[in-house]
Amino acid sequence: DTAVSQTPKYLVTQMGNDKSIKCEQNLGHDTMYWYKQDSKKFLKIMFSYNNKELIINETVPNRFSPKSPDKAHLNLHINSLELGDSAVYFCASSHTGTGVVAEAFFGQGTRLTVV
Amino acid sequence: SQKIEQNSEALNIQEGKTATLTCNYTNYSPAYLQWYRQDPGRGPVFLLLIRENEKEKRKERLKVTFDTTLKQSLFHITASQPADSATYLCALDMSGSTLGRLYFGRGTQLTVWP
Numbered sequence: 001d002t003a004v005s006q007t008p009k010y011l012v013t014q015m016g017n018d019k020s021i022k023c024e025q026n027l028g029h030d031t032m033y034w035y036k037q038d039s040k041k042f043l044k045i046m047f048s049y050n051n052k053e054l055i056i057n058e059t060v061p062n063r064f065s066p067k068s069p070d071k072a073h074l075n076l077h078i079n080s081l082e083l084g085d086s087a088v089y090f091c092a093s094s095h096t097g098t099g100v101v102a103e104a105f106f107g108q109g110t111r112l113t114v115v
Numbered sequence: 116s117q118k119i120e121q122n123s124e125a126l127n128i129q130e131g132k133t134a135t136l137t138c139n140y141t142n143y144s145p146a147y148l149q150w151y152r153q154d155p156g157r158g159p160v161f162l163l164l165i166r167e168n169e170k171e172k173r174k175e176r177l178k179v180t181f182d183t184t185l186k187q188s189l190f191h192i193t194a195s196q197p198a199d200s201a202t203y204l205c206a207l208d209m210s211g212s213t214l215g216r217l218y219f220g221r222g223t224q225l226t227v228w229p
Contacts, residue, residue, distance in 0.1 A: 043204065048216060104159075109156070
């Protein structure tokens with residue numbers, strides 16, 4: 001039983017294309033995230049959703065659009081892909097709430113290569 | 116702006132020694148701090164969490180300290196083994212609220228050689 005699963009694991013596409021990455025968690029968490037890990041391995045938060053509501057958008061180009069159809073899913077759609085978008089994208093989830101301190105669970109990552 | 120620094124990109128130690136990794140932060144007072152392990156090609160995996168009112172936390176061979184005055188956390192692995200080789204990340208929740216806003220340092224790549 002995979003707690004946080006992302007698809008696809010690898011994605012190779014040409015510049016200018018539009019692509020989506022899907023994420024699902026079966027942990028019953030109310031908060032989901034997208035992180036980008038660049039070639040220098042820096043893990044940078046992109047978006048955070050709590051109960052399907054956007055909480056954080058960390059100066060991400062508007063070519064990136066997250067969509068949360070329900071609490072268990074947070075998909076990432078990227079328009080007009082650029083070379084600099086090449087990275088590993090991680091989905092994560094956690095439980096948040098008053099007095100709750102909880103760790104994040106990560107998916108296995110999607111390695112996006114834009115050529 | 117908030118800043119999280121792990122001041123060693125890489126640390127190489129011999130098996131059996133204690134590895135000590137450092138995480139410093141500025142411009143924020145987090146309620147808690149977390150440490151994660153990341154292996155190549157995998158997502159980060161949670162190891163330990165320490166709250167601001169805790170000085171030290173232990174789990175098997177792992178120990179974390181949290182000094183809110185120095186704005187620093189130390190992560191120790193005692194009796195290190197080659198299997199401990201990985202990248203270790205510290206993370207802070209910067210939201211100041213109950214909502215998740217988890218920011219990571221750049222990580223320290225630990226190599227334990229036999």
